[in-house]
Structures are given as structure tokens and as C-alpha cells.
Amino acid sequence: MISDHDIKQLELKANDIRKDIIEMLVAAGSGHSAGPLGMADVFTALYFNILNIDPDKPEMDERDRLVLSNGHICPVLYATLARRGYFPVSELKTLRKFGTRLQGHPHRGTLPGLETTSGPLGSGLSQACGMAYAGRMDGKKWWVYCLTSDAEHDAGNLWEAVLFAGKYKLNNLTVIIDRNNIQIDGFTENIMPLEPLKDKYEAFGWHVIEIDGNNVQAVIDACNAAKGIENRPVVIIAHTIPGKGVDFMENRFEWHGIPPNIQDVGGAPDKLHQAQEALKELRTLGGKIRSEHE
Amino acid sequence: MSDMLNQNAHLNPKVFDEDVEQVPSRNGFGEGLVLAGDENPNVVGLCADLTGSTKMQAFADKFPDRFIQIGVAEQNLVTIASGMAAVGKIPFTSSYAMFSPGRSWEQIRTTICYNDRSVKIIGSHAGISVGPDGATHQAIEDIAITRVLPNMVVIAPADSIEARKATVAMAKNGKPTYMRLSREKVPVITTESTPFEIGQALVLYTGSDPEKKDDAAIIACGTMVHRALLAAKALKEHKISVRVINCHTIKPLDKKTILQAAEECGAIVTVEEHQIYGGLGSAIAEVVSQNFPVPMKIIGVEDHFGESGEPNELLEKFGLTVDTIVKAVTQVLRMKEK
Numbered sequence: 001m002i003s004d005h006d007i008k009q010l011e012l013k014a015n016d017i018r019k020d021i022i023e024m025l026v027a028a029g030s031g032h033s034a035g036p037l038g039m040a041d042v043f044t045a046l047y048f049n050i051l052n053i054d055p056d057k058p059e060m061d062e063r064d065r066l067v068l069s070n071g072h073i074c075p076v077l078y079a080t081l082a083r084r085g086y087f088p089v090s091e092l093k094t095l096r097k098f099g100t101r102l103q104g105h106p107h108r109g110t111l112p113g114l115e116t117t118s119g120p121l122g123s124g125l126s127q128a129c130g131m132a133y134a135g136r137m138d139g140k141k142w143w144v145y146c147l148t149s150d151a152e153h154d155a156g157n158l159w160e161a162v163l164f165a166g167k168y169k170l171n172n173l174t175v176i177i178d179r180n181n182i183q184i185d186g187f188t189e190n191i192m193p194l195e196p197l198k199d200k201y202e203a204f205g206w207h208v209i210e211i212d213g214n215n216v217q218a219v220i221d222a223c224n225a226a227k228g229i230e231n232r233p234v235v236i237i238a239h240t241i242p243g244k245g246v247d248f249m250e251n252r253f254e255w256h257g258i259p260p261n262i263q264d265v266g267g268a269p270d271k272l273h274q275a276q277e278a279l280k281e282l283r284t285l286g287g288k289i290r291s292e293h294e
Numbered sequence: 295m296s297d298m299l300n301q302n303a304h305l306n307p308k309v310f311d312e313d314v315e316q317v318p319s320r321n322g323f324g325e326g327l328v329l330a331g332d333e334n335p336n337v338v339g340l341c342a343d344l345t346g347s348t349k350m351q352a353f354a355d356k357f358p359d360r361f362i363q364i365g366v367a368e369q370n371l372v373t374i375a376s377g378m379a380a381v382g383k384i385p386f387t388s389s390y391a392m393f394s395p396g397r398s399w400e401q402i403r404t405t406i407c408y409n410d411r412s413v414k415i416i417g418s419h420a421g422i423s424v425g426p427d428g429a430t431h432q433a434i435e436d437i438a439i440t441r442v443l444p445n446m447v448v449i450a451p452a453d454s455i456e457a458r459k460a461t462v463a464m465a466k467n468g469k470p471t472y473m474r475l476s477r478e479k480v481p482v483i484t485t486e487s488t489p490f491e492i493g494q495a496l497v498l499y500t501g502s503d504p505e506k507k508d509d510a511a512i513i514a515c516g517t518m519v520h521r522a523l524l525a526a527k528a529l530k531e532h533k534i535s536v537r538v539i540n541c542h543t544i545k546p547l548d549k550k551t552i553l554q555a556a557e558e559c560g561a562i563v564t565v566e567e568h569q570i571y572g573g574l575g576s577a578i579a580e581v582v583s584q585n586f587p588v589p590m591k592i593i594g595v596e597d598h599f600g601e602s603g604e605p606n607e608l609l610e611k612f613g614l615t616v617d618t619i620v621k622a623v624t625q626v627l628r629m630k631e632k
Contacts, residue, residue: 065381067377107408108409115380116376116377116380116409117404117408117409118404119404120400120401120404122369123369123373123401123404123405126369126370126373126374127373127376127380127405128377129377130373130374130378130379130380130381130385131377131378131380131381132377133362133374133377133378134338134377134381134382134383135381137359137360137383140381157369157373160365160367160369160370161370161374163365163367163370164364164365164367164370164374168362
């Protein structure tokens with residue numbers, strides 16, 4: 001059991017990561033805002049509680065593998081890895097700059113802690129399936145996690161992997177879907193409806209857990225519960241609020257693919273003050289930290 | 295005429311005989327994969343519902359725990375393989391070339407080549423000699439789309455024995471590798487003793503005394519190597535001496551052997567069962583034009599899709615014949631004289 005104190009510490013950590021995200025996006029001048037902010041709690045729960053990893057030994061064989069399939073939310077991955085000790089936090093400001101290890105979409109190569117290259121959507125789950133299948137062949141104890149977006153489920157390759165994991169009963173694989181309901185052109189249910197998503201996964205032979213993805217405790221509990229499910233892959237549908245923590249970004253698909261301070265967006269401060277407002281809000285917590293709120 | 299064969303190549307003594315044994319190159323892959331599987335327990339086989347015709351069945355029978363049926367899902371085929379390679383496996387994936395690398399190209403680019411993972415893409419039924427299935431199943435763009443990818447190795451073996459050796463070799467090369475195979479039987483050109491090394495082109499035939507320079511070089515890959523040899527033999531009867539090079543590895547290209555041919559022969563004809571854009575001929579032209587320009591002709595399918603028909607009818611229609619090669623050699627000789 002994790003204590004209330006520890007949960008609060010994780011929530012504060014997630015908030016630090018959100019501030020990093022805003023700062024790195026402003027420094028980069030391009031990139032995605034809503035998804036990374038929405039997933040900060042999931043990343044914090046995984047990297048600071050769930051995953052068996054060692055930043056000093058990023059390639060150790062027994063590490064759990066986390067595949068980020070929707071590579072465009074990499075600011076949250078980079079910020080989390082830096083906060084976890086894989087590389088200096090100061091490096092975050094090199095995001096998307098010439099010569100950086102923090103490529104616009106993640107590239108496994110020079111940056112420690114990355115398991116794969118991703119960006120083109122729909123291909124991460126099958127790589128995670130390949131890892132899980134091979135790990136099981138060799139009797140490995142490590143676990144495979146795959147983070148995907150909801151809109152990524154428009155892609156055929158992803159469903160090929162869902163079929164595969166169902167057929168081979170990959171019980172060392174946990175998938176977390178960022179169910180934030182937005183994509184570049186609008187709301188997912190308008191662009192290409194995904195519901196009933198839970199029923200679809202169950203029909204493919206998966207065990208489904210639905211949670212509030214902005215609740216660190218719920219994420220931890222779901223990941224631990226997933227490990228107890230035998231003979232089936234597990235998908236955690238994490239309902240998140242895109243832009244979480246910054247009022248004027250929350251649930252606005254306009255913030256999917258842009259950073260603060262680039263353009264005026266309805267309901268947001270003028271473009272010169274967006275980052276300033278966002279950071280102010282995050283610094284004062286703005287009532288966003290769940291354990292203080294309750 | 296067999297005395298003009300390069301003795302170091304140890305070719306099949308029956309290579310010019312009417313009754314030379316004919317075997318599809320895909321059979322050699324099937325044998326090679328079993329050998330590779332014997333040698334290394336990390337070798338695994340993945341197939342997209344074409345286990346019999348891509349000749350992966352022997353591996354699946356011998357190593358059922360290391361064979362994975364993917365179903366008709368080529369994007370999944372290569373990305374599952376990419377994930378397995380990430381954790382130490384050496385995955386061989388097989389399908390028809392039109393589907394993989396055809397349909398699976400972006401996944402190969404991003405998850406295999408950019409990650410530099412040792413996944414083997416086996417594309418069978420390449421070329422128009424697939425025959426009756428028609429253009430939808432005739433991959434004549436696969437060399438172009440694979441050789442353009444950084445980190446990728448591209449191999450088009452000339453016969454079944456070479457395909458077997460290439461399979462065993464690529465299991466050890468640690469690189470993303472594409473191998474194109476043919477459905478149709480092709481004459482067995484090489485023998486057990488023929489040298490094979492990835493990236494090392496092999497001179498099979500010289501039309502003149504080794505001390506003297508040949509009039510032209512024919513550089514071929516895959517199913518066209520035997521026809522190149524027949525063309526060289528026909529040209530010899532017209533007192534034209536030709537060097538035939540089996541360029542089984544299109545990437546990395548054996549620049550030394552290619553440029554030596556350019557310098558010593560002064561004219562080059564390339565032959566491939568592939569589009570003239572982006573394939574072997576383009577690769578040779580890129581090297582020759584920038585280092586030692588000589589007259590060249592590129593023989594291949596000229597910006598066209600294939601169609602249904604018997605293999606030889608199609609090869610004739612699209613100009614992949616001994617006659618075409620002979621004519622192209624006489625053309626480059628005229629260009630050379632100017």
C-alpha cells in the first residue's frame with residue numbers, strides 16, 4: 001500500500017513535470033500541449049512507482065519495457081525521464097533544437113531510457129507485443145507497458161496488434177490508453193467514433209480496466225491489478241483531461257498540437273501571456289492536486 | 295564456352311546446358327532458415343499467412359515454438375518483429391514482396407531501420423515472373439523502396455543456393471536486411487563452392503583473357519543473372535567479350551568491383567526484374583556516373599505495371615530477354631566508340 005503522503009508527493013511530482021512541459025514547449029516554439037499535460041499523472045505513477053527501472057542502468061536486461069506509441073506526447077516522457085534521473089533537467093530546454101537528444105518525436109539512439117522510436121501512429125502496440133511475446137518465450141520476468149492515444153485507434157496497424165495480443169494471450173503486457181477524446185481535427189467521436197471502446201477490447205479477448213487517468217492512486221492500483229490478470233492482455237482505459245492543470249487548455253482540442261505563446265486561442269489569455277498564466281496556475285496548484293482537494 | 299567462366303566462382307558446370315537444374319530461389323531461403331535456426335536459438339520466423347509459398351514451413355515444422363503466425367497483417371508482421379528484435383531475437387519475416395516491404399514500408403522505415411534493428415524482411419514472389427496473379431502481386435518497386443532506407447541491406451540472390459547462403463549470412467549481420475525472392479524456378483548457377491559474402495559482387499564470366507580488358511560489363515541481380523550469362527555467351531560468338539557480374543547485394547553496393555568494371559570495360563549494361571527507376575541499374579549509375587562515367591544501359595521494366603500471363607510471355611513483353619541484353623551491349627559499345 002502506498003501512503004497518502006507518498007501519493008501527495010507523486011502528485012506534486014506530476015505538477016513539476018507539467019511545469020517542465022510548459023517551459024520546454026515555450027522554449028521549443030512548437031510541439032504538443034494538451035496530451036502531455038493530460039498524461040503527467042500516468043507517467044508519474046509509472047516511472048516513480050510501477051516500473052522496475054534503474055536510471056543508472058537504463059539498458060539492464062531485467063528492466064520493465066515502456067513503449068510510448070503516440071510519440072507526439074514525448075514532452076511528458078522527456079520531462080519524466082529527466083525528473084527520474086536519466087539525464088539533466090536542464091537538457092529539457094533543448095527540445096526540438098538542432099543537435100538535441102530530445103527529438104521532436106522520440107528516437108531511440110542517444111537518449112537513455114527510450115525503448116523505441118515513435119511518431120507515425122499505430123505501430124507501438126505491435127512492437128510492445130513483439131517484446132512481450134519474446135520475453136515470454138525466454139521466461140523473462142519483466143513487464144511490457146504500452147502507452148497509446150485514443151485517436152491512434154483509427155489506425156489499422158493498432159487493431160492488428162490487438163488481435164495478435166488476444167490470440168496469444170499476452171499476459172505480460174499492459175496497455176494504457178490516453179482516453180482524452182481529442183485529436184488534431186476535433187473530438188474523437190466526431191472524427192472517427194471509437195465507442196464502445198471497452199466492448200471492442202473485450203470482444204478481442206482483453207481484460208479492460210477503466211480509470212480516472214488523472215488520479216495517481218487509480219493509475220497505480222490499476223497497474224497492480226493488471227499484473228494479477230492471468231491468460232489475457234490488459235488494457236487500462238485512462239480517462240484523462242487534455243491540458244490537465246491549465247484551466248484554459250483543459251478539454252480544448254485546439255491545444256492538441258500547439259505550444260503556448262504561439263497563437264491566440266479562444267478562452268485563453270492573449271498569446272504573449274499563455275505560458276506565464278499556465279505556470280502561475282501550476283505553481284499555486286490552483287486546486288488541481290487531488291489529495292489536497294479532497 | 296565454359297572455359298570463360300571465372301574459375302574462382304566455381305559455377306555449376308551445367309550452367310549453359312538446356313537441362314540445367316531449375317529451382318525457385320525461395321526454396322533456398324526455406325533451407326537456409328532451418329540452418330540459421332539450428333545455428334542460433336534466437337532466430338525466429340514470422341509469417342503473414344503465406345508459410346507454404348514463402349517456404350517458411352520447414353522452419354515452422356522444425357521449430358514450432360519459434361514460429362509465429364501473424365495472419366494477413368503485414369504492418370503487424372514487421373512491427374511485431376521489430377519489438378522482438380529489440381529484446382534480442384533475430385526475426386525473419388516472410389510475405390510476398392508486394393505486401394512486405396510493399397504495404398509495410400513506413401513501419402520498416404521507422405521501427406526497423408531508424409531503430410537499426412536486426413529484422414529480416416523476406417519478400418517472395420518479386421518481379422513480373424510471378425505470372426498469372428497479375429500486376430497487383432508483381433513487386434517491381436521493392437529494391438527502390440528498400441535501398442533508399444538508411445541502415446538497410448538489400449539482397450537479390452541469383453539462385454536457390456545463393457538464397458540459402460544469403461539467409462544464413464543475414465542471420466549474423468546484425469542489420470535490417472531485405473531479401474527479394476522469386477516464385478518461378480530459375481537455373482541453378484552457383485554451387486556449394488561459389489563464394490558468397492554480403493556486399494561482395496562476384497565476376498562470373500569474362501569474355502577475354504583475364505589480362506585483357508573486356509569490351510563491356512553486364513551487371514545483373516536475381517533472376518536475370520542467368521540471362522546475362524547467356525547473353526555473354528552469345529556475344530562471345532560475335533567476338534564481343536563481356537564480363538558478367540552477379541551483383542546480389544544492391545546495398546551496400548560493391549563499389550570496387552563496379553568501378554573496376556567501368557574502368558576496365560568502359561561500358562556497362564545492367565539487368566534486373568524491377569522498374570528501371572530506383573533499382574540495381576540506378577544504384578550502379580549513381581556510383582559510375584560520379585566516379586568513372588562510362589556509357590550505360592539500364593534494362594528493366596520501363597515505368598509500367600505488369601499483367602497476367604506466363605512468366606516467359608511477360609519477360610518477353612517487358613524486354614527482359616537475352617536478345618534485349620545482347621542489343622543493349624551492342625548499343626553501349628557504339629556509344630563507347632563515339
